[in-house]
Amino acid sequence: MKVLVSVKRVIDYNVKVRVKADHSAVDLTNVKMSMNPFCEIAVEEAIRLKEKGVADEVVVVSVGSKSCQETLRTALALGADRAIQVETEDGLDSLSVAKLLAGVAKDEAADLIIMGKQSIDSDNNQTGQMVAALLDYPQATFASEVIVENGEAKVTREIDGGLQTLAITLPAVVTTDLRLNEPRFASLPNIMKAKKKPLDVKTPADFGVEVGSNVSIVSVTPPPERAAGIKVGSVSELVDKLKNEAKVVS
Amino acid sequence: MSILVLAEHDNQSLKPATLNTITAASQIGGDVHLLVAGFECQTVIAQASKVAGVSKVLSADNAVYEHQLAENIAKLVVDVAEGYSHILAPATTTGKNTLPRVAALLDVAQLSDVIKVESADTFVRPIYAGNAIATVKSSDSVKVITVRATGFDAAADEGGDAQTEVLSQVIASEKSRFVSEQLAESDRPELTAASVVISGGRGMGSGDNFKLLDGIADKLGAAIGASRAAVDAGFVPNDLQVGQTGKTVAPDLYIAVGISGAIQHLAGMKDSKVIVAINKDEDAPIFQVADYGLVADLFDAVPELEKSL
Numbered sequence: 001m002k003v004l005v006s007v008k009r010v011i012d013y014n015v016k017v018r019v020k021a022d023h024s025a026v027d028l029t030n031v032k033m034s035m036n037p038f039c040e041i042a043v044e045e046a047i048r049l050k051e052k053g054v055a056d057e058v059v060v061v062s063v064g065s066k067s068c069q070e071t072l073r074t075a076l077a078l079g080a081d082r083a084i085q086v087e088t089e090d091g092l093d094s095l096s097v098a099k100l101l102a103g104v105a106k107d108e109a110a111d112l113i114i115m116g117k118q119s120i121d122s123d124n125n126q127t128g129q130m131v132a133a134l135l136d137y138p139q140a141t142f143a144s145e146v147i148v149e150n151g152e153a154k155v156t157r158e159i160d161g162g163l164q165t166l167a168i169t170l171p172a173v174v175t176t177d178l179r180l181n182e183p184r185f186a187s188l189p190n191i192m193k194a195k196k197k198p199l200d201v202k203t204p205a206d207f208g209v210e211v212g213s214n215v216s217i218v219s220v221t222p223p224p225e226r227a228a229g230i231k232v233g234s235v236s237e238l239v240d241k242l243k244n245e246a247k248v249v250s
Numbered sequence: 251m252s253i254l255v256l257a258e259h260d261n262q263s264l265k266p267a268t269l270n271t272i273t274a275a276s277q278i279g280g281d282v283h284l285l286v287a288g289f290e291c292q293t294v295i296a297q298a299s300k301v302a303g304v305s306k307v308l309s310a311d312n313a314v315y316e317h318q319l320a321e322n323i324a325k326l327v328v329d330v331a332e333g334y335s336h337i338l339a340p341a342t343t344t345g346k347n348t349l350p351r352v353a354a355l356l357d358v359a360q361l362s363d364v365i366k367v368e369s370a371d372t373f374v375r376p377i378y379a380g381n382a383i384a385t386v387k388s389s390d391s392v393k394v395i396t397v398r399a400t401g402f403d404a405a406a407d408e409g410g411d412a413q414t415e416v417l418s419q420v421i422a423s424e425k426s427r428f429v430s431e432q433l434a435e436s437d438r439p440e441l442t443a444a445s446v447v448i449s450g451g452r453g454m455g456s457g458d459n460f461k462l463l464d465g466i467a468d469k470l471g472a473a474i475g476a477s478r479a480a481v482d483a484g485f486v487p488n489d490l491q492v493g494q495t496g497k498t499v500a501p502d503l504y505i506a507v508g509i510s511g512a513i514q515h516l517a518g519m520k521d522s523k524v525i526v527a528i529n530k531d532e533d534a535p536i537f538q539v540a541d542y543g544l545v546a547d548l549f550d551a552v553p554e555l556e557k558s559l
């Protein structure tokens with residue numbers, strides 16, 4: 001079985017985000033970039049499937065400028081076998097990314113596509129669902145457990161009301177939630193080995209995809225600041241404030 | 251202009267987030283139609299037809315829609331999409347599961363988690379865990395949008411008198427099958443709709459200690475929430491997680507107990523009207539957003555607070 005994993009390069013989750021003064025975008029100059037945490041979970045799950053003997057090959061793919069090769073190397077160091085960069089400008093919209101990922105999935109004849117549920121930069125939570133739709137594959141989003149057997153994936157999903165389990169026929173798309181696994185760290189020898197693993201560069205034309213978007217960004221502004229509050233000295237002072245000042249408790 | 255809203259429900263009752271989504275639809279302007287797809291969901295359809303501002307209810311009542319499988323619902327929505335300028339759903343796990351699939355089938359973009367309607371083609375949505383607010387404009391022929399409930403008031407659930415149109419399409423994917431579900435049972439208000447929320451973090455120390463919050467929740471009619479750390483540690487189930495990648499809440503009162511205030515947690519609660527933080531570390535970042543901060547050991551402060559209410 002072949003597993004395809006998408007990985008996105010995003011601002012590191014520890015970085016305090018700043019909006020550019022001209023309100024055109026978030027300022028990404030000199031900030032630390034990392035693999036999207038949900039993609040790390042996706043890579044880990046694929047590697048575990050390989051370690052269990054369920055998957056034979058793990059291919060990772062990223063869509064973006066040359067800098068995303070760094071993210072692909074990280075995935076290779078974690079244990080992926082091979083990488084594909086689809087060279088584009090950064091910040092394509094999700095539908096374009098989904099069309100490219102669907103193109104790669106078809107080209108590779110991947111049996112299982114594992115993606116993050118959400119990028120922590122644009123917080124869209126949609127690309128996986130779009131890839132599944134474009135390929136007419138079934139989907140299981142927000143996965144907290146994945147069991148692959150007999151040509152099916154049995155996936156437990158984190159939903160608002162609790163947990164739901166679906167069985168989907170392969171080929172299929174799974175998107176990861178936080179509790180699916182705890183990703184490993186890459187060891188130094190594996191980081192060295194990753195430099196020699198194959199990394200192919202493709203273009204949208206290779207998949208017959210024309211990228212573009214009907215969505216334009218009007219502005220990006222900082223959120224409204226909350227006025228600083230006060231510290232109270234005791235529980236009774238707190239209760240008094242809640243009753244008589246904020247009036248949220250009667 | 252007509253707008254289609256996909257109703258969120260559990261085959262028994264309409265979920266509150268649907269009402270906020272209807273308000274967003276009304277702000278865009280035009281006729282608002284509500285699609286109720288489910289199984290043996292006639293009470294939901296009855297509720298739907300009474301919601302103020304809804305002019306038509308589309309009813310698809312069939313076993314294939316019982317569990318809201320994205321494969322089936324997305325194709326149903328696409329089947330009826332013609333003539334609509336906008337297709338909206340609440341930004342819940344159900345809406346987020348289905349609507350991107352609808353958008354891709356229609357070959358248009360999707361806008362996630364919209365918190366404000368600027369005009370019929372321009373919308374506001376938080377990005378980067380709410381640390382930036384993007385205003386985006388779409389020129390797609392049909393705009394597919396998930397709506398964050400906390401951005402809009404709820405439409406009145408009485409006063410409407412919509413006609414119902416019964417849909418006969420039966421769309422069933424062979425590729426996806428419902429196996430089981432484990433739904434949280436609680437007598438408390440729903441986390442995303444509660445006017446008071448009390449959340450515990452890693453500082454609670456154990457699942458048993460979460461019971462300390464019950465007394466306060468009972469007295470205030472509050473829902474109970476949690477940080478990711480508390481869920482990861484197994485103290486409480488996943489459906490309690492508040493934050494960037496969990497639920498977004500904006501109650502009148504949010505009480506954070508033993509939560510440090512990481513940006514990912516703040517993303518889910520910083521629009522609450524009044525925030526209270528109880529934490530023993532006076533430098534915890536949660537105090538930067540708290541209206542009232544109490545530096546104290548929660549094991550002393552929480553029982554005392556319960557008694558004083």
Ligand SMILES: Cc1cc2nc3c(=O)[nH]c(=O)nc-3n(C[C@H](O)[C@H](O)[C@H](O)COP(=O)(O)OP(=O)(O)OC[C@H]3O[C@@H](n4cnc5c(N)ncnc54)[C@H](O)[C@@H]3O)c2cc1C
Nearest residue numbers: 006007062063091093094115116118119122124125126127
């Ligand atoms: C201010 C601003 C606003 C924007 N608003 C929108 C908008 O409203 N709608 C819109 O469609 N786009 C928008 N974009 C573009 C956006 O930044 C994303 O690049 C794009 O939407 C890609 O999807 P995502 O990362 O949001 O996907 P999500 O659906 O959140 O990501 C899910 C998963 O998809 C995979 N994935 C996503 N992108 C890639 C990639 N490049 N390579 C490999 N895997 C990937 C990853 O596995 C990821 O975990 C906006 C950009 C900016 C700067």
Ligand SMILES: Cc1cc2nc3c(=O)[nH]c(=O)nc-3n(C[C@H](O)[C@H](O)[C@H](O)COP(=O)(O)OP(=O)(O)OC[C@H]3O[C@@H](n4cnc5c(N)ncnc54)[C@H](O)[C@@H]3O)c2cc1C
Nearest residue numbers: 451452453477478479493494495496508510514515530548
């Ligand atoms: C991709 C990604 C997504 C994430 N999504 C979310 C999300 O949706 N929601 C979320 O919450 N987090 C999320 N996180 C995690 C987030 O970064 C933090 O790790 C998490 O919020 C910390 O939880 P906490 O505050 O309970 O724990 P900690 O940061 O460990 O804080 C515990 C606090 O309890 C206090 N404390 C301890 N004992 C006591 C006591 N006896 N009395 C009083 N105070 C005490 C401590 O002083 C400390 O401030 C995400 C992280 C990533 C990388």
